[in-house]
Amino acid sequence: MGLQYFLFLLMLVLSQFNLSSQATYGNQSQFFTLMKQSFSGKSLSRWDIQVPFCNYTGVGCNDHGDVVKLDVSNWSLTGNLPTNLCSYLPQLRILRLGQNNLHGEFPATIINCSLLEELNISGSVLTGTLPDFSPMASLRLLDLSYNSFTGLFPISVFNLTNLEVLSFIENERFTWWQLPEDLSRLTKLKSMILSTAIIHGKIPASIGNMTSLVDLELSGNYLVGQIPVEIGKLKNLQQLELYYNLLVGEIPFELGNLTQLIDLDLSVNLLNGKIPESLCRLPNLQVLQLYNNSLTGEIPSIIGNSTTLRLFSLYDNYLTGKVPLNLGASSDLIGLDLSENKLSGELPPEVCMGGNLVYFLVLQNQFFGQIPETYQNCKSLVRFRVNSNHLQGRIPEGLLGLPHVSIIDLSSNNLEGPISRTIGNAKNLSELFIQRNRISGVIPPEIAQADNLVKIDFSNNLISGPIPPEIGNLWKLNLLLLQGNRLNSSIPSSLSYMNSLNVLDLSNNQLTGPIPDSLCELLPNSINFSNNQLSGPVPPSLIKGGLVESFLGNPGLCVSNYLNSSETIFPACPQIHTRKRESCIWAIGISIVVVIFAAILFLKRWYSREKVVIDQDEMVSLSSFSHVQNFHKVSFDQREIIDALVEKNIVGRGGSGTVYRIQLSNGEAVAVKKLWSEKIKDSATEDQLILHRGLKTEVETLGSIRHKNIVKLYCYFSSSDLNLLVYEYMPNGNLWDALHRGRNILDWPTRHRIALGIAQGLAYLHHDLMPPIIHRDIKSTNILLSADYQAKVADFGIAKVLQARGGKDSTSTVIAGTYGYLAPEYAYSSRATVKCDVYSFGVVLMELITGKKPVEPEFGENKNIIYWVSCKVETKDGAMEILDNRLSGLFKDEMIQVLRVAIRCTCSSPALRPTMNEVVQSLIEADPCRFDSCQSSSKIKESSNATKIKNHLNYD
Template structure:
């Protein structure tokens, strides 16, 4: 009986067993194919469960999904796989429905055999390093394929028209590749498409009208390409569209009214194109719109009154020619965060909705024709960071309410008709960096509270008003101040001595006021003054302080139209950066200082000073017809002549003595070494320096180097050698002497460096103390930088570890400040042309100074480029890409080199390989922490934010197209922001592509 039951049981199971046999065999074959592929991968730790002896092979393996023993899905996103797909036999997976290998390190081509997977529903290979062209065979997956995502790879070539056969597809995502050619019209056949993302490629031509057939489309992203022509009116058929991004192309023509049909649209960006005409009235139907970005086009006319701006969060209209009034509904729903309408022709008042718009973070209305009462039209904005209302027609008083906007970093209301007094409560804005109230009708005194509370302020402009009273002594507490302009007011009293505490001041204009008393000697402590010192048109009396001669970086000095008496201090000849001076209309007497600058200065700079005399016999003194100084016959004159004769005779005797001694000395060490030869063939140029307290002579150099003995040499290269020496006397200052090899043709480089460094001065540009030039010998005397070059520091692990994140961010900011000075504050602008980490020197406090100006060139004021006929200047690895096909250097070339250096400082090494990958999706997919110097712990807190900003700025400087790089002025501004934006995500998860987005967002909101 039991045997009979057993037989029945066997017959019952046999059909089931036989029916399962093919699937089992298939499973084994598929397992073998997967193991073969696994063996070819360079990295496969995450699929260690794939094993031959596994009883569950392959259906129990990680990332493998099965149905009835057959593999239906291979899903290993972010699996850390590295290798290619060529060894995976797709012919054994005919039932495969899903492939998801996104976010790995896959390389090579996309296998054409994938096209044979007729059951495939989803193919996701994004965020890899796949290359080659898109296989046209993928069009054969038309019946089942719903999702094709190949974004963020290295794919090239055109989009195959055969992709128009993917009739079932609803997601086609190809962004961030290098795909070129035109968008095929066949994509209009994809009537089930919901998401089309082709942005960040090199697509050209026009947008196909056939895309208007995609009536199920919700997202259309074509931005950051090279598309041209008009926006097709057929896009108005896409009634399900919620996102339309066409910015940063070359689109032209008018905005089609049909866009107004897209009632579900919430994000629309047509910015940075060549669009003309007005905003269609049909936009009134876009009631779901939250982000409207139309900036940087040629749009004109009034915005439609019926358009619903109530719920919009971001509105960017800047740099167009819009007219009429601002939309009345702005911020009516309390959602507005960013409004930028700068650079248009808007008139009328400020919409009521803006008055109490508590959500507002940035408000930029500059350069329009807006009117209204400032105290009534604006309220309190708790999160407002940036407000620019400049160059409009606002009137009324400046309300105390602005002092309650405690997050403000910039408040600019210049060029309006504002009256009343400056509110004392503005002194509570501790985050404020820029306060510009210039060219209004403000009255009263400058509040003392401004000096007590604006601890972050670096620019204060209240010029062109009607301010009166004395300047409060508290102004000396604004220790971060770099720009101070109080000119064109009715300020009186003495200039406060506390102004000497503003050590970072670069420009000070107190002209056209009623100041009296003397010029404070403390102004001589402002060693960073470089752009302007203007005290003209006041009632200042007394003598010019000799301490002003310490301002060796100052370029423009104006003391005209005062009551100054006495002689012009001889120390003013030490102001070697001066390019403009005006001492006219005073009561000065005596000779002009002996220097080339004063000899070349125009006569108008000294006119109407009846006591001046001609001591040199030429230049401005002769043009003014001044009497010889030795013809003045009064007693004071005779005494002065005695002093002058004595002051001439003694130094002359000393010079003769030193020349004789030096001749003997040179003769001795010539016989001993022969390094300094035939010195009578050139001239010594010695600069007096406030830092050294004395002039430098050839004798000093010869004695200090023992004839350029090797024991003093601290470095050498193809151009020459550098010596560290301590000069005799004068406090024994330590200097660096760069002696150039006697190579034919190096005279030009030597003279370039001298010409550049004697024309400019900046705290972050290396100081040149003196130079010597003859046929056989050329050298330059610099300040000594104890920590050497950035390149040298980064090469040494111990030194690099000492260069922490705070120092690195500061160094990047200091270099940016120096280059911004060269580009924007020098007239004419100066191109460095060789900004490298080897040319950035660090002093003992790690302050950075730009050096090596041998290739520098001043731009012709009428040109924007420097064309070099000879060999390419600069250092490989730091040259801008456009210099490969043009010899025309521009400021943008320096910007690119700065970006390379900034990235190198953050990475701790030259990032040449990374820079080469940046244009590609996979390069931008790198994590920021993978790029940062591994020898330092990742930054945290606010320092992490500062590093993030520095990295984002560096990447923006490395854009391939020169026109899209930022200016160094804007770079320096971003890097000096005392409150960088918070991290958008944990630092460990931020990728380089996120930095690109952050930088673009900064451009939109700024």
């Protein structure tokens, strides 16, 4: 009886277990059905309903058929995760949903998954607040990086004592929070990655008790105080990243106890004192980055013995003394940047012994001696910059011919000897700067074989001989500066082949012979042939193009007698020369006819006392223009512009004059800015006279620039009555009007595109021009918008080109700019730097984000938008209140991300502001269209050491 009863009970239990298993299987099957209903994405087609779900891609089951792993990361899914996940999958241990487009807030029911050991929902665009994670005691990995969570950081995660990995990278919408003093309870934690997570305050000393840590990353926050010496107790630590904070004091020598350390980055802080020798003894150190601090003293010589060092970056400090001569002799260096210090002595000769050196940057120091011959064997080099030192001797024979090098800058040294013919081997060379040395010999014709060259500057050397005609084959060349040498012989006509040429300066040489007719084709480029020994007729189109000054100091030049020689400083050519320019005359024949016709019309109007209305309150009679300068090929003449300067075409007035929109006969539109003239100086205000004096600056600056985000200047007309600048017309006006006066509200993707365009234009001015240009008046009224709302930087009337004698990235000048946009240091020191432009750009970013003006009554008396924003972000939900409430909530995450960029740009300390190159990268990463079908800016996120080299060694 007992046996039968036992068998009965056993059968009952088994049947119930079977029913339970069937129910569990049904629940799990239902979950995958819900997943396919909740998400869109081609990847889910891998889940065939005819196949058991345990065989699905990304699904793992245990021996009982229970789903224990779900990994759909990087599947490009869009949608919402089914609620009550663990009601369907009660045995789930691993959940990976990262790099998808999950909608809405964090799926709070996940905290019911009490068995979950790994949760990764990184890069999934989730919003909202986070729950209390305390119920998830089994978690070993929690990665919620690259989302946009708001509210308080979930401090409860520091109670999860089984955690081994904790990552919250790039969550910039949390309320400011501090690391808890008792975080050392996480005794098993190996990786704590809290970069760009709005942490402020000090790093707790108790962090030294987290001895399991292998990776500690707290970069991009607002940490203050000193680096705790207790970090030196973390014997297993391999990666320590504290860059982009506000840390002060000296680097603790105790960090030299971290014998397992591979990567140490303390850059962009306020650290001072010497580099501890103990750091340079670390046996496994591959990356040491301490750039942009205030470090002093010498580089410890022991670093030269390192066998592991690959990236060594110390730029922008106050380091002195010599560089260890054996640096790189025993290690496989990839990047070395010691720029902008006070280092001296000789360059380390064995720096590329490992054969993989990509970047060698030591500019703006006090190095002397010769460039080591061994450098010509650095076949892997991409960027080589040793400019602004005291180097002497010859350039190593093969240095200019390295096969992969893109930039070589040897300028402002005392180098001598010839330019090697090996330059023809430099197939990747883009920019070659050797100006301000004592280079002699001739320009080798082999230079034409380096056919990727864009910029060449050989100015102010002792180069002699001819300009090789082969140089005309460099069709990509944008800049060719040869002035201040001893070049002789004639100008080769092949220069006209270089259709991309923007600037050509051959002045202050000994060039002879005529100016080739074919150079007429070079218009509209900046040309300077002054102070040579040229003779014969000047091509008429060059004179009519307003380039008379470009030919001064050539006594043998003349003008054809059909031109009025009284309009130029040159005598009329003898009759024998008049037929020698027929090809150029034909090239400009139509222009001459137009000029004659315009003169006849002018005379007719003059004698009939006809006047042209220039603006509402002013009547100015026309006279011929004494100066005309074209910067682009134009399809209109002066008369067409002058006739259209009437009241109905006025689109704006300002302190510098009046702006007209003129519809041309060819259907195109241009914008014409009429500036104050010499004739009205007596009645002009002081501000107007300052602007008038700035006219030449604007013309010279804009005329030499070619960039999609810089407004295009077509030409310049000047006479005793008028100064006219003719620009491309921007149909959507300026950004100020679009934001604060426009009927149509710009959506966030459009505003982001505008911000990125401005940033790219400024990055070009700051980093791509030699010398760089400070705009000095960045504001929303100086940002013009095209028909498709592409942004272009305009109004260079007070721009200033940096002068080498003005110091590092700076120039002393009178105060210019606009209240509300001015960087604080510029207001009290009158010293303009590129960081002043960065500050002003940050204000424009805040305008785009908030929709508010830089100064508004609601900010308070004597308060501006920066003060208002800084007060708001300190409150729990203040950051959300900052966002323009006229916009939909679709892109709040990305707007907060850009707000962080704006806050960094407007730091009171210039040293803490990013460069415009860094701003461009940050804005690309904040692209609101990166997961949508709309046109997206390219987004690249890299975290390897190779990326560090690319991002941190940023001398372009």
